[in-house]
Amino acid sequence: MPARRRFDQRATAVVELLGTTTECDDFEQALEERGWPVLQKEGGPATAMTARTTRYLLECRFPGSRTNARRGARERIEVVGDELQLDLNVEVTDLVVRDPEERPAWFAYERPAADDPPAGPPTRRARWRRRVRRWCAERLAPYRTGRHISALNRTRAQELATRALPGTATPSPRVTVRRPIGTPDPEPGAVTGRRRGADREIFRLCHAAAVLLVTSSLIARLWPQGYAAWWVLGLVAVTTLGLAAHWLIRFMPGKPGAALGAALGLGVFTAAIGTMIEASGGSGGPSGALGLVFVAAGYVVFTGIRLLVRQWSWRIVAPWLLPALLPLVLGFFPSLGLGLHALYLDAFGLNLEDVEIPRLWQLIATVRLGLAVNLWLIALAGFGYLQHLHWCVRDRWPAYTLLGFFALFLLWTGGWGLGLETAARAGNDAVRAAASRQAVDAYYGIGPQWVCVRPVGPADGIHADGGEFRPARPYLRIGDASGTVVLWDPAEKGALKLPMDKLRIVPVDKPPKSCAPSS
Numbered sequence: 001m002p003a004r005r006r007f008d009q010r011a012t013a014v015v016e017l018l019g020t021t022t023e024c025d026d027f028e029q030a031l032e033e034r035g036w037p038v039l040q041k042e043g044g045p046a047t048a049m050t051a052r053t054t055r056y057l058l059e060c061r062f063p064g065s066r067t068n069a070r071r072g073a074r075e076r077i078e079v080v081g082d083e084l085q086l087d088l089n090v091e092v093t094d095l096v097v098r099d100p101e102e103r104p105a106w107f108a109y110e111r112p113a114a115d116d117p118p119a120g121p122p123t124r125r126a127r128w129r130r131r132v133r134r135w136c137a138e139r140l141a142p143y144r145t146g147r148h149i150s151a152l153n154r155t156r157a158q159e160l161a162t163r164a165l166p167g168t169a170t171p172s173p174r175v176t177v178r179r180p181i182g183t184p185d186p187e188p189g190a191v192t193g194r195r196r197g198a199d200r201e202i203f204r205l206c207h208a209a210a211v212l213l214v215t216s217s218l219i220a221r222l223w224p225q226g227y228a229a230w231w232v233l234g235l236v237a238v239t240t241l242g243l244a245a246h247w248l249i250r251f252m253p254g255k256p257g258a259a260l261g262a263a264l265g266l267g268v269f270t271a272a273i274g275t276m277i278e279a280s281g282g283s284g285g286p287s288g289a290l291g292l293v294f295v296a297a298g299y300v301v302f303t304g305i306r307l308l309v310r311q312w313s314w315r316i317v318a319p320w321l322l323p324a325l326l327p328l329v330l331g332f333f334p335s336l337g338l339g340l341h342a343l344y345l346d347a348f349g350l351n352l353e354d355v356e357i358p359r360l361w362q363l364i365a366t367v368r369l370g371l372a373v374n375l376w377l378i379a380l381a382g383f384g385y386l387q388h389l390h391w392c393v394r395d396r397w398p399a400y401t402l403l404g405f406f407a408l409f410l411l412w413t414g415g416w417g418l419g420l421e422t423a424a425r426a427g428n429d430a431v432r433a434a435a436s437r438q439a440v441d442a443y444y445g446i447g448p449q450w451v452c453v454r455p456v457g458p459a460d461g462i463h464a465d466g467g468e469f470r471p472a473r474p475y476l477r478i479g480d481a482s483g484t485v486v487l488w489d490p491a492e493k494g495a496l497k498l499p500m501d502k503l504r505i506v507p508v509d510k511p512p513k514s515c516a517p518s519s
Helices: 021-034 069-084 124-140 154-161 195-225 227-251 256-279 288-311 314-331 334-346 359-388 396-435
Strands: 009-019 038-043 052-062 087-095 105-110 144-150 175-178 449-455 474-481 484-489 494-499 503-507
Touching: 009 021, 009 069, 021 052, 021 069, 052 069, 069 087, 105 154, 144 154, 154 175, 195 227, 195 256, 195 288, 227 256, 256 288, 288 359, 334 359, 334 396, 359 396
Parallel strands: none
Antiparallel strands: 009 052, 009 087, 038 052, 105 144, 105 175, 449 474, 449 503, 474 484, 484 494
């Protein structure tokens, strides 16, 4: 028996096969291995030597989207015929629709004995007590039986509440039903939605809310630049809001006004949250909009890989995903991420041995480089979306070739363009800023800082490796290692290595013209 898998789509197909009994048996065995049942078989009789036309009515089950699913079913059956070298034609394919209606939910509970009609005329206090107990029983259900019911109306729900079921206690005559808190009884003839359709609409609404959140945050970021900078994002937000209204109308059948109001409320809420996220960053701080974009991009890539795993299996996809574990593997060897620091220091003419870098920053740089290298996962995620939409069922070699080329391109772009080259560029920018006597930004644990250096004792007795030490000049302190401080001289454009125990280093905000002590 084949392993039971989850299938998103079911399609019936009429297949015409011209073949012998052996070929028919091979075809039927291939269908059984895939879990595709044969509903009807006509034609023949064929022999082991004579080919006859046989028509099969079968059900093809496969994962993926409803979009383009009929073509996907046809090509999947044709792939079976191509693998077995059969004279096979798929005449008809159509989707099987099985979506039950979403019936209203009811809860069964047992009315308390004190709720029975009184023997005589009740007093005002008795009437209030009866109302309070009835409200508690209906809303809080302290006497519930635990039975959950799905029915179109209260009469049918009452019948199911008092129905005896095998292995359960016999319901009491006082058992009745109630709707969830705040939910009225369904009106007669009300339109009911579909169970799986409602799940799909909610899933789409969540994506629409995420798109509105990101676009509103980006619009808030680009707002000061004028209408021309954000009109495309505004068009995307309006289109997404219209789609959300359409999905809400389908989710709330018969209530278009409430659906439109809910869509407008969703748009206002997400726009307010997105604007608050962008405004919370503050001037000069990290942008909340760009952070949301990165999170959304990561979700899109993860979803594409998940869809690819559903189309295939972990056994097939796991070898492709092994490079994705590179950041985790390198996390155990933080020193492997020092390539970024090496290229940065090379712009100053220094080596890794000249500057001591904290282990935490080594780990952070390693993870950053690993994530840049894993940019190629975008290609794998794109292939997952193509598989989900049934565009790569047949003729896979062109798709594999394009995937390999795109993956290599992204690997090079991520590893070099977003990884190593950025380190070299940051080092060159730091050298230019230092030559212009400007502040230099820190880089993954390397914090250049302008300082004035005062010798402890005679300056002539201090050995300087790399040039001549002049206490009157301001220097850019790159870092230190093993008791030796590294100073970069903007005038000579070279680095000096001096013993720290013979110096007194005074940090300054801006490099002065001279560090000589005033008399």
